[in-house]
Amino acid sequence: MHKNKNKGLDFSLDTLRHSAAHLLAHAVLDLFHGTKTGVGPAVEDGFYYDFLRDEPFTQEDLISIEKRMREISDQDIPLERLECSKEEAIKLFKDLNQDLKVELVEEKGGEKVSCYRQGDFVDFCLGPHVPSTGAIKHFKLLSVSGAYWKGDESGRQLQRIYGTVFFKQKELKDFLYMQEEARKRDHRKLGPELGLYSTNEQLGGGLILWHPRGSASRAVIEDFWRKEHFKEGYGLIYSPHIAKLDVWKTSGHTEFYDALYPPLISDSVEYQLKPMNCPFHIMVYQSTQRSYRELPLRWAELGTVYRYERGGVLHGLLRVRGFTQDDAHIFCRSDQLEEEIRRTISMALRILKTFGFEDFDVFLSTRPEKFSGSVKDWGEATDALEKALKAEKIDFSVDEGEGVFYGPKIDIKIKDALKRSWQCTTIQLDFNLSEKFDLTYVGEDGEFHRPFMIHRALLGSLERFFGILIEHYNGNFPFWLAPVQAMIIPIADRHNEYAHHLYQEMREKEIRTEVDTRREKVGYKIRDAEKNKIPIILVVGDKEVEQESVSVRIHTEGDKGQFNFKELLEKMLDLNKNRDLEITL
Template sequence: MNLTPCYIYGHFCHVVTRPARGKWSLASAKAGATLKTGPAKFVLQKEIFTLDLERVRHSTAHVMAAAVTRLFENVQLDIGPATGDGFYYDFDLSHRFTPEDFSHLEAEMARLVSANLPFERVEMTRAEAALALKGQRYKLERLADIPEGELISFYRCGDFSDLCRGPHLTHTGEIPAFKLLSVAGSYYRGIETNPMLQRIYGIVAESAQALQTQLDRLEEARKRDHRKLGRELDLFSMHEEVGPGLIHWHPKGARIRALIEDFWRREHFRAGYELLYTPHIGRSLLWETSGHLGFYRESMYAPMVIDELQYFLKPMNCPFHIQIYKSQLRSYRDLPLRWAELGTVYRYEKAGVLHGLLRVRGFTQDDAHIFCTTEQIETEVQRTIRFALSFFKAFGFADISAYLATRPAKAIGSEERWTQATASLEKALKAEGLAYTVDEGGGAFYGPKVDLKVKDVIGREWQLSTIQFDFNMPERFDITYVGEDGQAHRPYMVHRALLGSLERFFGILIEHYGGAFPLWLAPEQVRILPLTDKQIETARQVAETLRSADLRVTVDTGASKLGAKIRNAQLEKIPYMLILGPKEAEAGTISVRSRVGGDQGALSVEAFIQQVKT
């Protein structure tokens, strides 16, 4: 079954049949229904249905909107798409939703589902659509977004209809178990100067049992939310006086960042990279040459004028690295050049999409650019992928997925270069034993790429590394090297980020470990707990000994009782607590308690150091 491109509430998307992940048998299936393997085909009364998870979620969003319009008056509707793990719908009305409303909404949704109401597609002219949407200000604006000549359609479900190109389920009875989760404010179109709408989130699953499993996973994700743990563990903050999406690293968070950066630099030197530092601003001339002012202007901050010249905060590091490349004549003997930078960039993101550390406006990319010859690309790409995998292993990620994006219909660069670059990426993935998915035509216009994604401990997938060929920048800046034949040649240029950005990676790490970082990443590895004030001086001496062994240690000199001190250390997820009372002070030992194993008995300071160092 071929599914056509879909225009949903002002967003273009493609609904495609995918492998079995995310598919289920219909909730309304009769006894004897057969689930076939492969692309999720369901045999029901000799008919074959192919269900896409996004279609189920999207249809459930429509049912929720129908329930809201039945239970409340004067509802202004905006959008209601499927999301990565559920659905939402944005509403504007005088009633302020609370979780207490959800039981009433869910009951109304259940009535609509049990009624087996068909989803009916209705096509209209633009004038007819405008008449149907009379009084719906947001929908009328979404209608205006649809290009002239584009087909305009609605989907009707009972007495509710919505501007939508679909596709949807056959009828509401095909919607399985669902649950409304939360309500939050959301600026219309994500622009903070626009009205604040009310967004209701929900999820859907194939059965009540599966729904409970999903709810349990969401609860675990809530406990691991990096924004919550960031506050509790005093790692980072953001401040309205400074601006949204701009991160303040507190001492403990900054210590972890420094550990990540130190590891990053050390491993890059070992891998044959040289490090660069480049400015935070650049003249408009630079961004005109790179093309950013033409195709990326909306994501750049407004210019500043210095000495009558326009300067922009940099959204990317690439043009600066190219300037360094151009600073001298390059020979084939110089290549490959591997240049890396922890470069802070600034991108304007709408307030509605900002999300803790995961989506910010100022962030530090672990950027690198590799300049090489045709003969070197296979080796360099394989080295890069192997390097990325070593980073994942070091930070505790073992479940890796790879995605190869190939040439789109509109692209720059010769077919020969595209073929060579794509083949080198595919060969490297095979050489490293990575299973990968090919996104045919999904590459950027300027080159093919590989995205590497990791799964965290609760099964969520996060994109980290990107290895991206760029046929655009070398042409725009006219960079060359002198080949063995004495002629000028265009180098291959590979963009590469292993962690993505330090901010986002830190957020992922917090959630992956639930704030209980492994010993080497823990900002405070050891906390010494003196039993009384008489042991404080001895505790400080022990701390100095531990620091001389490169351990990160503090002494709790507070007046709390030992039980409270232990509880505080556990809440702060300190790997080791060392208890020091009169008995330990006299014997020259410490009583060791670990975050995971509990009491480990008395050890000498030297024995403890040896234990944690091995």
């Protein structure tokens, strides 16, 4: 934990942020009388405070609030801790006309409650806090948004003001710089700019058009994915996009899943657009009687599903309404469970590392309060998950009670180049569907047994994963993933023939290449190719034609000089084969 040693004071960044939230509330109450305060905690990137007020806060308000905060900070008002009885606190906040606080004290306060006072501002709070407002110096208000009182959608809506604060000015500057960097590499900007994908108002929100360039990368990802699954003994499945409503009644989706599109009706039969692939894989399982000898059965599908996500949550490629999961289901016996989990974890990490992700956070979620299946199965399965993680020597944290109702799960989050965390891999046991569809196999003993069903996605969804990749690489895809791997630039018309000859040869070897024969100067064409973040640029002129060579330029690095074409081609094939992240010549 960060400590502020500079001033000989001893408090954490969280404490500083929490105190900054108080400072924010103090300033708001000074400027906007009658505003009621909600809660104001420290969060990952700063802090926020919720306010109840009829008028919305504007950008200008934010500026004046920040100014007022600075004034209070400059006054260096001490924060004092008050302890009183619950009744006294309730009276205090009633007198201040802070109904929300009264509600909070009534709900959360014990016999004794603590409050913090700075000047004429008092807040119900456990603390700890910084000694005085002067300790809060390097802060900035960031945004204002809506938030529900106590997170309850049917309840009152408050206005939430976000801000951030650091110990040092430089840390604040760095944070704002990182935010700016993140904004610049936003996949919603880069994706369309690089011709990878687009969305379209007429088409509908949350629906993605993969353009040829985005599709080129996607195809590479899919091919790699299929090869890895083949190596791991998976079979592939293709299933339809709709199924009779009855399937989803059996699975329980019609009752419990809230993102279903309305059913389609044809000849008075109702069909449901699929939100998940599981029932189809289950039906493949049930197409014949299964024996214990066949298990484990591992079936994977790049299955496109449709979920009606609420308008406000749609976000570029990361949150859409139609997406392709890299889904798989493993049906196995209890004695195979640990091994299957182990294999899945190591496969997931191997694949993610190939894409250049090195940092992972792994979480094991255990049985929640409401659950389906038996306590015994949950225990056995959770044990197997834990053992598998330990056997793979993976550090993980346990999210007690955070499992989904149908089974325990392991989630793997990756850290991208900007140290942001994204959940991709999820490995979940499913006791619910195996029960609902009454899955069985015939055991050694001739009796029917219920298999364990593991549901897993490694990349999550192709749309989402691609969005993460764009931002991780800042659009500078490694050679093997780049939509266009090489751009050939002839200097003058008389070099076009040689350029096309190179093009043809590279295309035959499955190098994704293009030729720029526009009547423009080399500098212009290079600039264009660089802007498109194409990894390798091949410039050809008189020298190159004569020597069967190419002048190589590597994106972000510049001119690398002349190379023999055949040797360079071999090198490019190696880069593809090894899925190298860097180009070395």
